[in-house]
Amino acid sequence: MAIAIDRELAGDIRNPSFDVINYCIEEHEKELPRLQMLFDYYDGKPHKEGKEASKTPHELDEIYVNLAKYVTDLMTGFSVGNPLSYTVPKGEDITVLTDALAKMKIAKHDIELEKGLSAMGQGLELHYLAVDEKTDETYPKVAWIDPRGMFLVVDDTVERTPLFAVRPRKKQDLTRTEYWEITVYTKNHQITYKSKNKKLEPGQLMETPKTKEHFFGDVPVVEFRNNEEKQGDYEQNLSQIDGYNLLQTDRIKDKQNFVKAMMVLYGFTLPDKKPKTMNGSIILQAPSQGGEEGAKVEYVTKTFDETQIQVLADSILDDFHKTTYVPNLNDENFAGTQSGQAMKFKLLGLLLALSVKTSYFEDGVIKRLRLIGNILTVKGQKVDTDRVNVRFKINLPFDRKDVIDQIRDSQEFVPLLVSLGWLDDVDNPQELLEMLREQQEENIERQAKLLGLQADRSHSDLEENEDDENEQGNEE
Template sequence: MDISMINGHKRGSDIAIDRELAGDINNPSYDVINYAINQQRKRTERYKMLEHYYEGNQDIFNRALQLSSKLGRSDEKVMTNHAKYITDMVTGFTTGNPISIAAADGKDIKAILDAQDEMDIDSHNTELEKDLSVFGCAYELLYVKKISDVETQLSIEKIDPRGCILVTDDTLDKNPLFGIYYVEKKDLSGNPNGYLITIYTQKWIIQYRTKTGYELSETNLAGNPNAIQHYFGDVPLISYRNNEERQGDFEQALSLINAYNELQSDRITDKKNFVDALLVLYGFTFEDEDGEPAHIDKSQTIIEAPGKGEDGASVEWLTKSFDEAQMQTLVKSVKDDIHQTTYVPNMNDENFAGNISGEAMKYKLFALLQLLATKQRYLTRGIRRRLQLIQNFLELKGQQADASGATIQISPNIPVNLTDVVNNIKNADGIIPRAFTFAWLPNVSDPEELVNQMKQQKADDVKDSQDALGFDTTKNIDDDEFKGGDTGDTSGTNKQP
């Protein structure tokens, strides 16, 4: 097969190929696997750069001012990690509240929810969102962990996108064909010792071990491939995207982040150089008692220069003019651009006072809420695939569940004025159905359940009141004894005049 004929999909992290050229997708050829890995490795430098920015290893630390190095002057390097701030804020905003999943009418997903609880799915979702925010894409792998010789456990793990590829067909649906996870192995001395390459198909998990590098070939294999069957009913590797372009949340603001760090570094550098200013001698030199040039270390503190002006000789401090007000205006402008570009507000801004209402807070976070809306669409798509794979696995174990049509709700983690919400629900009672208004409450995934609980609570309150008054709650209020006597008694107030 001529691998150059495969049509690689360049945009995004998944690799799309012509299904007809893929061959047996349950046993992909070495050529297809090598092609996919080679395409993916072209993106690893971008991933490394984005991770470095999040960790604080940014371009400012590579700056070297030539004049400062020649004169021994200060060259301060100051880094404010806006990349980490943006990612941590977006991650907390998106997954700070657990993602809730409710079954469709008449369907049961309890077995799936129990399985997710055992996997600590809330922590996993937070880690997944962090990868989405940094890299613009994320991957998770469903697998079966061996607990003992007779016991296994369904597990899920986030996979580093630098060693992971999902290969899809090149149709509009981008149907998954197989996944690849490759890891470099090292010996006890830390030297490279080949790669472990794992292929996840719709039915099989196939492992290869290479002698050197990641290229698969008959001569580069260290032993025979190992293949085991899995029971997820499809490729157990799931791909997520942060947005249509698969860009990280701070990726478009990298130039602004660099500019901000340079401005702050220059401010501190100039301040320090002002303190360590050079003394310039115009038209003369220092002499000792014998009239000889004094032995002074002039390399760092003094510069001798020709005379200037009418007198010829003068002494001045060599400093650079510095307008702090203009610099502060520029710094604030760049900082505002960073927050505007990323949709993440500056929470230290005076506009975010601690006494504003929850509704006012939503208006200030409007841009961030729009960002969440985009994230929610792509997160929901991946989570639906996760639920389906878990359902396939549980059904083989005899546990019935149906996740089709399930409601997935991602609630933003923002301050909520519960008093205002409750008052709004009370004011809307009788005008808007309670099944709708109860959904206004935070972290409520099933408003109908709340309606049923309220009905039961009211019934219990009536029963408690009747018990307190000594009524026999086993009898109906329309019984004769509540009317004042037997039906055959026509005396008293019931007697006609």
């Protein structure tokens, strides 16, 4: 999470003091138990905040249906399953920018980033320069950083201007001696400390700090948020996940207890001699006729109504899908031959949730493009990133035929340039419109050539007929 501090109290942000860095590290540590809990739910190791998850998923004593992973994976696929598109007004060229994004495999990076946002509500993106192995040239690159291992420091104004970022990492050398490497990213430099502990103190430093200049023109760290509250997509539904898994665990235990039911014997007595056994079980002689009355055998079991339990389980799942806005793909009413408009109403809650997610994701992408634009300018490849339009293509099923019919039927009162934008796989409607015009011109030319060829053939046929008539007249 971004830690807000008073700009005046921060001191020299070009080289933050140990006191400021230590204060921010302590504030960040307060958030770690919550972030760890949320990620462990996704990882299949649920536990309460502040407690450690000591078992792997297959060693859990309880049944765990990983609804958290279900929500995160679907939300990630819905929002960034289709790569983001970048467009600019006609006449401007951003090939340099799009080439840089393609080289850093930005589509894969966005998926990793969104998965962290969905699980923990926030994520960080580190910008740095990598070296091309073939050309030995540097090029911009980005990496997703777990919010548990890095934080951004901003001022406490409404602008939340980035001041610096800190990345503490616990490492060990070849002698297995543990130490902390604390890297501070300012607007112009990267300062690396090697300390015996996480708290920076002059007497704990193992070597002189290393300072390296970077050329991004700002703090090379971008914070992404899942929403205003920085909450994960299933954070408010942990009690429902726990309740559903507890119910499923009890159902399994009831089945196991039913198999291991206690046998109760009435009217039987153990023999005086050593009893006979078979496969470890004692063989008892049934009472002879006229013996003890009321002799019988039965099991002690706990009766339960499986139908009522299933109704409760379905109710919990319905509430879960309703409050997370993620559809239940196993719902029989979800599939079927429904129109595109009906599907939109069924997915209305999801679409609204995705609109919030993509809005906050776009804020981070805009900051990302500015940092990349700054470094490209330094490399002599200037590009105006402020005029770039970022577009999300929600990865949801839709009826393409229905959209095409709407475009065709709206020609009289909706400009074609606007209606072409209704297609989800069209990044630049203007470019598509120009392609349509070129295609129409080619069709007209092709038809003109065909008509001209037909006219020539008709003319030649007339000439041949006249020649034949003349020949016949001469013969006569």
